Amino acid sequence: MRIAVCIKQVPDTEARLRLRKDGRWVDEEDLPFVINESDEYALEEALTLAEKTGGEVVVLSLGPARVKEALRKALALGAQRAVHLQDEAFEGGDAPATARALHAALSRESFDLVLTGSQSDDNGYGATASVLAGLLGWPHAWLVMGVELEEGGASLKVVREMESGMNEIVRIATPAVIEVQAGINHPRYASLKGIMQAKRKPQEVLTAADLGLDPAVVGAAGSRLEVVSVAFPSTGAGAQMIEGDAATAARVLVEKLRNEARVL
Amino acid sequence: MSRFSGVDFLELDPLLTEEERLVRDTVRTFVDDRVMPIIEECHREARFPLELVSEMGALNLFGATIDEYGLPGLSNVAYGLTMQELERCDSGIRSFVSVQSALVMYPIYAFGSQEQKDRWIPALGSGKAIGCFGLTEPDFGSNPGGMLTTARRDGDGWVLNGSKQWITNGTLADIAVVWAQTDEGVRGFLVEKGTPGFTSSDQHGKFSLRASVTSELGFQDCRIPADAILPKTTGLKNALMCLNQARYGIAWGALGSAMETYTTALDYAKQRIQFGGQPIACHQLVQEKLVWMVSEITKGQLLVLQMGRLKDADRLRHYQISLGKRNNVWVARECAKLAREILGANGIVDDYPVIRHMLNIESVYTYEGTHDIHGLVIGEHITGIPAYNPPERTVKAPRKVLEDAR
Ligand SMILES: Cc1cc2nc3c(=O)[nH]c(=O)nc-3n(C[C@H](O)[C@H](O)[C@H](O)COP(=O)(O)OP(=O)(O)OC[C@H]3O[C@@H](n4cnc5c(N)ncnc54)[C@H](O)[C@@H]3O)c2cc1C
Numbered sequence: 083m084r085i086a087v088c089i090k091q092v093p094d095t096e097a098r099l100r101l102r103k104d105g106r107w108v109d110e111e112d113l114p115f116v117i118n119e120s121d122e123y124a125l126e127e128a129l130t131l132a133e134k135t136g137g138e139v140v141v142l143s144l145g146p147a148r149v150k151e152a153l154r155k156a157l158a159l160g161a162q163r164a165v166h167l168q169d170e171a172f173e174g175g176d177a178p179a180t181a182r183a184l185h186a187a188l189s190r191e192s193f194d195l196v197l198t199g200s201q202s203d204d205n206g207y208g209a210t211a212s213v214l215a216g217l218l219g220w221p222h223a224w225l226v227m228g229v230e231l232e233e234g235g236a237s238l239k240v241v242r243e244m245e246s247g248m249n250e251i252v253r254i255a256t257p258a259v260i261e262v263q264a265g266i267n268h269p270r271y272a273s274l275k276g277i278m279q280a281k282r283k284p285q286e287v288l289t290a291a292d293l294g295l296d297p298a299v300v301g302a303a304g305s306r307l308e309v310v311s312v313a314f315p316s317t318g319a320g321a322q323m324i325e326g327d328a329a330t331a332a333r334v335l336v337e338k339l340r341n342e343a344r345v346l
Numbered sequence: 347m348s349r350f351s352g353v354d355f356l357e358l359d360p361l362l363t364e365e366e367r368l369v370r371d372t373v374r375t376f377v378d379d380r381v382m383p384i385i386e387e388c389h390r391e392a393r394f395p396l397e398l399v400s401e402m403g404a405l406n407l408f409g410a411t412i413d414e415y416g417l418p419g420l421s422n423v424a425y426g427l428t429m430q431e432l433e434r435c436d437s438g439i440r441s442f443v444s445v446q447s448a449l450v451m452y453p454i455y456a457f458g459s460q461e462q463k464d465r466w467i468p469a470l471g472s473g474k475a476i477g478c479f480g481l482t483e484p485d486f487g488s489n490p491g492g493m494l495t496t497a498r499r500d501g502d503g504w505v506l507n508g509s510k511q512w513i514t515n516g517t518l519a520d521i522a523v524v525w526a527q528t529d530e531g532v533r534g535f536l537v538e539k540g541t542p543g544f545t546s547s548d549q550h551g552k553f554s555l556r557a558s559v560t561s562e563l564g565f566q567d568c569r570i571p572a573d574a575i576l577p578k579t580t581g582l583k584n585a586l587m588c589l590n591q592a593r594y595g596i597a598w599g600a601l602g603s604a605m606e607t608y609t610t611a612l613d614y615a616k617q618r619i620q621f622g623g624q625p626i627a628c629h630q631l632v633q634e635k636l637v638w639m640v641s642e643i644t645k646g647q648l649l650v651l652q653m654g655r656l657k658d659a660d661r662l663r664h665y666q667i668s669l670g671k672r673n674n675v676w677v678a679r680e681c682a683k684l685a686r687e688i689l690g691a692n693g694i695v696d697d698y699p700v701i702r703h704m705l706n707i708e709s710v711y712t713y714e715g716t717h718d719i720h721g722l723v724i725g726e727h728i729t730g731i732p733a734y735n736p737p738e739r740t741v742k743a744p745r746k747v748l749e750d751a752r
Pocket of ligand 1: 480486515554709718719
């Protein structure tokens with residue numbers, strides 16, 4: 083089974099964020115970046131499936147030079163090859179623009195499965211892989227909790243989380259796009275041997291030109307969604323401090339929940 | 347559990363390769379996830395977490411600088427960073443890995459026969475086998491050259507007699523690297539667990555390195571086969587070569603301990619409110635302590651980084667290792683004391699890691715060459731005068747004074 087995993091590098095969720103001067107994104111200087119959490123679970127799922135089927139895992143990421151570190155980590159964890167979509171033209175894309183670039187890269191070879199996380203921890207659009215599935219013309223499943231191979235990989239039994247806490251089990255014919263949730267498996271630690279081997283694994287860098295893509299259809303130029311500004315929610319507003327000892331405070335809280343918030 | 351984000355006051359991170367950072371961060375995550383949550387309990391119960399050994403093996407924490415037998419062949423800087431992260435958790439955990447890697451796998455790899463290597467390196471590397479290193483004796487610590495343990499040729503084998511003390515992992519070990527006097531000088535031997543005449547028992551009552559096993563080994567007419575000798579050992583210098591490997595790692599490890607006590611004290615000082623609703627970090631006296639810690643940690647980082655680069659270039663000398671071990675363990679010891687002061691009463695309970703580090707570092711200060719002995723190593727190098735064993739005449743006067751006093 084040939085599996086592609088699309089990973090995104092995002093600011094470490096524990097990092098303290100500052101806004102960029104233009105107010106349209108966070109200041110990336112000195113910001114620690116990590117592999118997006120649900121993508122790490124997607125990679126682990128891919129590695130396990132590949133181990134079961136004797137397949138290959140190729141990891142792809144779109145982003146600036148720093149993304150190499152995320153790809154290196156994925157190789158250290160066991161992916162066989164890395165593809166880095168690195169071009170200024172790719173930067174600042176919305177979900178469809180990014181998906182177009184990924185689609186072009188994926189279409190150069192044949193995969194049985196594309197795995198990604200369900201959502202990125204920065205933008206959180208949760209749409210890129212769905213658009214990608216559309217472009218590929220493949221079925222896809224979002225918010226996936228578990229993946230099981232069927233018919234030797236011709237189809238997959240996939241557990242999805244639905245609203246209201248119920249699970250849905252779907253059968254999906256491959257090739258397919260599977261978007262997994264964080265927490266579905268136990269991502270392994272890279273072995274130190276794996277880290278040392280990573281640098282010897284093939285790492286390809288692709289530009290828009292390499293993929294025959296018109297720069298006007300990818301990145302910011304190819305996006306119909308534009309980030310106007312990002313901001314921290316104003317703090318304090320709407321919050322009430324309840325004074326007094328525990329018993330008094332609890333009584334006041336219950337009153338407020340009953341009469342003001344009307345949730346009791 | 348919140349993640350440790352490192353101490354990097356001087357933007358030293360870019361001096362590391364991407365691989366070295368990845369090694370450090372991988373071990374850091376492993377330690378935070380798997381070891382930190384149980385370490386206080388291990389310390390309380392005085393037990394080493396044996397349940398982690400196979401995971402540590404799978405991570406390649408054992409023999410990590412070896413580039414054969416499927417082992418990773420890390421740079422010495424990357425190896426040092428693994429020591430730093432392990433000792434950030436606990437000196438006892440780092441000791442386990444130091445002994446397994448530097449004191450057991452290294453001598454087998456460097457001085458062993460092909461058969462010994464093929465048998466033991468993979469087993470020790472995966473953690474399927476555990477090793478210990480027996481040099482120190484009840485009567486010979488800083489002066490191991492005086493050791494009383496002997497190995498006598500007998501037929502086609504050897505017979506060992508003597509005892510070893512303060513041996514890390516002694517009772518856990520499947521294989522002991524034992525140093526003994528022979529007619530041909532000091533040589534190293536591999537003694538397997540269960541060999542008749544070989545006994546081991548744990549030393550109890552330790553207030554330090556409680557999450558590590560420390561044992562006594564006894565050899566009474568213990569017969570070992572001819573191929574138990576490490577063929578390429580020719581003298582005490584081979585044992586000292588092992589110690590150099592381990593001491594190099596300790597110089598890094600000690601910084602991990604210092605980073606842990608420093609960051610604990612820093613967080614505490616910013617949160618603990620006394621006098622006028624202000625955090626104690628607002629006091630100049632407290633700040634000075636924190637500043638001392640971060641300054642010395644930073645200097646220590648530069649020290650080990652250069653040591654590592656020299657070691658990778660095969661140019662690191664033993665007296666330079668002494669400088670690193672002596673300085674950084676001292677820094678860790680002082681940081682533990684200062685952090686303990688800053689934490690007030692909380693500095694003496696194991697809700698915080700500080701008192702444990704403070705106790706642990708006393709062992710590290712003493713083993714692998716005491717602080718003072720390393721001072722003498724450096725002193726010998728710069729003056730050309732060895733001062734370990736003063737000539738008779740310089741001690742005559744005080745002895746006479748003593749006799750007169752009696
Ligand atoms: C927890 C722990 C684990 C250990 N693990 C191991 C192990 O795995 N394998 C092993 O072989 N050993 C191990 N050791 C032993 C350790 O290496 C020795 O304790 C150390 O070498 C010091 O020896 P000593 O304790 O006999 O002290 P001594 O040598 O008796 O020294 C006592 C004091 O005298 C000072 N002193 C001695 N000689 C001089 C001198 N010439 N000039 C000035 N001062 C001097 C020392 O600096 C020290 O302060 C371990 C020790 C501990 C505490």
